[in-house]
Amino acid sequence: PVTAYYFNLVSVIGLLTNVVIVPMAGLVVTGGLVAFFVSLFSKAVAGFLLAAAGVFIEGIVFLCTPLEKLPYSAVTVATPSLAVVAMYYLGSSLVREMVVHEAFRAKLRPYGSAVLVGGGLLVGTLFLLAPGGPRPLEIVFLDVGQGDAIVLHTPQGRTVLVDGGGTPAWQRGDFRVGRDVVVPYLEKKGIRSVDLLISTHPDTDHVQGLEDVLQAMAVGTVLIPPKEIFAEGYERLLQLADAKKVPVREVAAGDRLRLGEDLEITVLNPPGRGPVFASAPDNNHSLVLQVRYGSAGIWLTGDIEIEGLQRLLEEENLGACHVFKAPHHGSHTGYYEPFLDAISPVAVVLSVGRNSFGHPSPQVVRYWEERGVAVYRTDEHGAVTVVTDGRTMKIIPFIPGGEKREGAMGRRF
Numbered sequence: 247p248v249t250a251y252y253f254n255l256v257s258v259i260g261l262l263t264n265v266v267i268v269p270m271a272g273l274v275v276t277g278g279l280v281a282f283f284v285s286l287f288s289k290a291v292a293g294f295l296l297a298a299a300g301v302f303i304e305g306i307v308f309l310c311t312p313l314e315k316l317p318y319s320a321v322t323v324a325t326p327s328l329a330v331v332a333m334y335y336l337g338s339s340l341v342r343e344m345v346v347h348e349a350f351r352a353k354l355r356p357y358g359s360a361v362l363v364g365g366g367l368l369v370g371t372l373f374l375l376a377p378g379g380p381r382p383l384e385i386v387f388l389d390v391g392q393g394d395a396i397v398l399h400t401p402q403g404r405t406v407l408v409d410g411g412g413t414p415a416w417q418r419g420d421f422r423v424g425r426d427v428v429v430p431y432l433e434k435k436g437i438r439s440v441d442l443l444i445s446t447h448p449d450t451d452h453v454q455g456l457e458d459v460l461q462a463m464a465v466g467t468v469l470i471p472p473k474e475i476f477a478e479g480y481e482r483l484l485q486l487a488d489a490k491k492v493p494v495r496e497v498a499a500g501d502r503l504r505l506g507e508d509l510e511i512t513v514l515n516p517p518g519r520g521p522v523f524a525s526a527p528d529n530n531h532s533l534v535l536q537v538r539y540g541s542a543g544i545w546l547t548g549d550i551e552i553e554g555l556q557r558l559l560e561e562e563n564l565g566a567c568h569v570f571k572a573p574h575h576g577s578h579t580g581y582y583e584p585f586l587d588a589i590s591p592v593a594v595v596l597s598v599g600r601n602s603f604g605h606p607s608p609q610v611v612r613y614w615e616e617r618g619v620a621v622y623r624t625d626e627h628g629a630v631t632v633v634t635d636g637r638t639m640k641i642i643p644f645i646p647g648g649e650k651r652e653g654a655m656g657r658r659f
Contacts, residue, residue, distance in 0.1 A: 247326055247330070247331040247334045247335070248331070250323050250325070250326050251325055251326055251328075251331055254322055254323055254324065254325060254430070254433045254434050255320045255321070255322060255323070256320065256321045256323055257319070257320045258318055258319060258320060258321060259313050259314070259316060259319040259320070260320075263309065263310065263313060266309065267306055267309065267310070270302045270305060270306055271302075271306065273299070273302050274299045274302045274303055274306075277295050277296070277298055277299035277302070278295075278296065278299055280295055281293075281295035281296045281299070322433050322438070323436065324433075324434065324435060324436025325434050325435075325436075381401045381403075382401065382633050382634055382635045383398070383399070383400060383401055383509060383537075383539045383542075383633070383634050383635075383636070384398070384399040384631060384632070384633050385397070385398050385399075385537070385544055385569075385631070385632040385633075386399070386431075386629055386630070386631045386632075387571070387595050387597055387622075387624060387629060387630040387631075387632075388411070388427065388428060388431060388624070388629050389427075389599075389624040389625070389628045389629050389644070390410075390411030390412075390423045390427055390428065390455065390597070390599070390624075391411065391423060391599030391600065391625075392414065392451055392575065392598060392599035392600060392601040392605070393409070393411035393412050393423060393451035393452060393455070393575075393597065393599065394408070394409040394411065394446070394451070394452050394548070394571075394575075394597045395407070395408075395409050395410050395411040395423070395424075395427075395428050395455055395597075396408040396409060396546060396571070396597075397431070397432070398537065399435075400505050400506055400509055401506060401509065401539075402505070402506040402509075404441040404442070404505060404506070405432070405437050405439070405440050405441050405442075406440070406441060406442040406444065406505070406511075407428070407432075407440050407442070407443050407444065407456070407459060408444045408446065408535065408546055409444070409445060409446055409452040409453070409455070409456065409548075410423070410424045410428050410452070410453070410454065410455020410456035410457075410458065410459055411423035411424060411427065411428060411451060411452070411454070411455040412424070412449075412450040412451040412452060412453065412454030412455055413450075413454065414450065414451065415450070422454070422455075422458055423454070423455050423458075424454055424455030424456065424457065424458025424459055425458040425462065427455075428455045428458065428459055429458060429459055429462045429463065432459070432463065437463075438463065438464065439463060439464035439465065439466065440459060440463055440464070440465045440466065441465075441466040441467070442466060442467055442469060442503070442505075443456055443459065443460060443465050443466075443467070443468045443469070443492075444468075444469045444470075444533065444535070445468070445469070445470045445471075445480070445483065445533075446471070446532045446533040446534075446535075446546070446548030446549070447471060447476065447479075447528055447529065447531060447532040447533065447548055447549060448470075448476050448478070448479025448480045448483075448528070449479065449528060449529075449549060450479075452548070452549070453479060453480070453483055456468075456483060457482050457483050457486055460483065460486045460487060460490065460492065461486055465487075465490070465492050466492070467492065467493050467494075467495060468483070468487050468492055468493070468494045468495070469494075469495050469496075469497050469503075469533075470483075470494065470495075470496055470497075470533075471496065471497065471498065471516055471531055471532070471533050472496045472498060472516070472518075472519045472520070473496065474519070474520065475516065475519075475520065475521050475527070475531045476527075476528060476531070479528075496519070497513050497533065498513060498516050498517070498518055498519055499513055499514055499515055499516060499517045499518070500513065501513040508538075508539055508540045508636055509537075509538070509539045510537075510538050510539075511535050511536070511537050511538075512535070512536045512538065512565070513533060513534070513535060514534040514535070514536055514558060514561075515530075515531070515532065515533065515534035515548075515550060515554055515557070515558060516530075516531040516532070516533070516554075517557060522557075523553050523554060523557075524553070525551065525552075525553045526551045526553070526579065528549075529548070529549040529550060529551050529554075529574060529579070530550055530551050530553050530554035531554075532547070532548025532549045532550045532554070533546075533548055534546070534547050534548060534550055534554070534558065536565055536566075536567075538565070538566065539634055539636045540634075540635070540636020540637055541566065541636060541637060542566065542568055542634040542636055542637070542639055543565055543566025543567050543568050543569075544567075544568065544569040544570075544571075544632060544634075545567050545569070545570050545571060545589075545591075546571045547570070547571050547572070547573040547580070548573065548574075549573060549574040549575075549580075550573045550574070550580060551573065551574060551577075551579040551580055552579060552580070552581070552582045555573070555580070555582040555585040556582060556585070558585060559582075559584060559585045559588060564588060564589060567589040567590070567591050568591055568592050568593070568639060569591055569592070569593050569594075569595065569632050569639070569641070570589060570591040570593070570594050570595070571594075571595050571597065572594050572595065572596050572597075572606065572610060574605075575596065575597060575598040575601070575603075575605040575606060576596040576598055576605050576606025576607055576610045576611065576623075577603065577604075577605050577606070577607055577610075578604075578607035578609055578610065580610070581607060581609055581610050581613070583613070586613060591619060592619065592620065592639070593619065593620040593621075593622060593632075593641050594614050594619055594620070594621050594622070595622045595623075595624070595630050595632075596610075596611075596621065596622065596623045596624065596625075597624050598623060598624060598625050599624070599625050600625070606623070620641065622641065622643055626645070627643035627644060627645050627646075628643065628644030628645040629643075629644040630642070630643050630644070631643075631644075
């Protein structure tokens with residue numbers, strides 16, 4: 247349970263290997279401790295003891311390295327609650343006492359029936375107290391630095407991933423946002439497959455993480471804007487999808503994705519299957535998605551800029567917008583006041599990290615703050631979670647503090 251809680255892994259092979267490895271590890275610890283005290287008197291002898299301990303360490307590595315590559319040597323699990331961890335250790339202790347100590351078993355025999363009845367009542371009570379009714383829609387804006395990665399957990403238990411972040415080329419090391427942030431988050435939630443993988447556009451800080459997820463997990467369908475619009479950027483994503491036989495669908499304005507009762511995603515941009523925008527074409531042709539659940543509306547805007555926002559404003563009915571993901575990480579290129587005046591969100595989310603572009607623009611932040619709109623930034627609040635039952639909404643930053651709560655928390659539509 248400890249490894250499940252912290253690492254989301256349960257070692258199956260460890261049940262067998264620990265018979266050999268635990269005694270070896272005990273010798274390593276003992277040898278290291280003895281070497282520490284011996285070093286006070288003789289560094290040569292201490293060095294010999296540490297060398298011997300090193301042999302055992304190499305032996306452990308030699309045994310474990312090939313075993314970890316076996317299928318199902320370790321199983322990925324969701325993070326258990328602390329109550330489950332505590333019940334595991336309590337149950338294990340009781341079982342041990344019953345197996346080892348006859349006196350303990352003798353004491354329990356008269357109460358066997360009572361234990362069974364009490365256990366049944368406890369389980370029944372837990373089921374009765376479990377929350378009933380439909381689950382809410384949960385949208386999580388992950389903290390992936392300078393990029394976007396948004397996870398939708400639907401009431402029906404489906405998982406939708408919109409963009410996956412990406413690691414910039416200038417960042418040194420082998421850290422990858424998709425592999426090291428997005429995939430671990432999904433595993434921590436117990437998610438083994440993604441129903442919909444949606445790419446708003448092929449910029450690295452949006453698409454690279456999707457490639458990592460597609461490589462690591464089962465995916466139902468990949469959705470992208472018409473690829474002919476973009477000169478490049480989708481090559482690897484499409485190669486991975488083809489290799490894993492995952493269907494790829496192109497979508498544009500007017501397409502609708504029905505994910506369940508009262509839950510729908512409407513594509514608002516790009517306007518067609520071919521190029522339309524002259525300025526910043528990759529950004530302005532981003533998918534813009536309106537997520538509707540009941541009366542609640544959440545807008546996911548990719549990196550759309552002013553020219554694209556101008557076209558959206560021409561629509562007669564923009565629809566509900568209670569949570570607005572600011573375009574292009576809060577850049578001034580996504581600041582078009584007539585459009586912003588036309589929507590009235592209760593909260594704005596800025597998916598942003600350390601960057602040299604000046605994101606978010608002080609002008610954008612000031613605009614929303616002056617209007618009393620709650621502003622959430624992933625670089626300050628960490629992951630930002632939106633929970634709605636279609637009538638009310640709750641916004642939960644991972645790191646509380648600094649956000650405006652008035653009107654955004656528990657708002658009824």
